[in-house]
Amino acid sequence: MTLSATAEGSCLFEHGGNMVSAEDLGFDHYRIIATALERLRSKITYSNLALYLMPEEFTLTQLQNVYETILGKKDQAANFRRKVIGMVQETGRTTGDKGHRPAQLYTKRTSEIGAQ
Numbered sequence: 001m002t003l004s005a006t007a008e009g010s011c012l013f014e015h016g017g018n019m020v021s022a023e024d025l026g027f028d029h030y031r032i033i034a035t036a037l038e039r040l041r042s043k044i045t046y047s048n049l050a051l052y053l054m055p056e057e058f059t060l061t062q063l064q065n066v067y068e069t070i071l072g073k074k075d076q077a078a079n080f081r082r083k084v085i086g087m088v089q090e091t092g093r094t095t096g097d098k099g100h101r102p103a104q105l106y107t108k109r110t111s112e113i114g115a116q
Contacts, residue, residue: 039069044070048087052106057091058102060084 022030043049050066064080075083089109094102 057105057107
């Protein structure tokens with residue numbers, strides 16, 4: 001899913017290859033989605049909320065993709081790593097992907113979990 005905003009400030013999102021706008025949704029569902037997206041974008045900048053959207057084990061690239069999708073902007077890998085390294089811990093395991101160097105797997109840092 002891709003999230004974006006138009007110049008007029010109305011949020012659009014892509015689902016299944018189709019752009020969805022207010023006209024595509026019934027009742028006040030578009031407003032509900034837009035409000036949720038706005039709140040998610042706000043909270044993700046100061047909390048560990050994104051970690052709750054991740055599987056038990058994940059790579060930093062996967063976590064970065066979640067942040068970038070929600071915020072709608074790219075971040076340099078080194079900058080992103082500095083931002084989140086205190087919220088995650090290495091598992092000691094790597095991905096089993098073939099064809100390239102295996103990526104380190106991470107999990108939520110136990111001391112970081114909780115409401116913020």
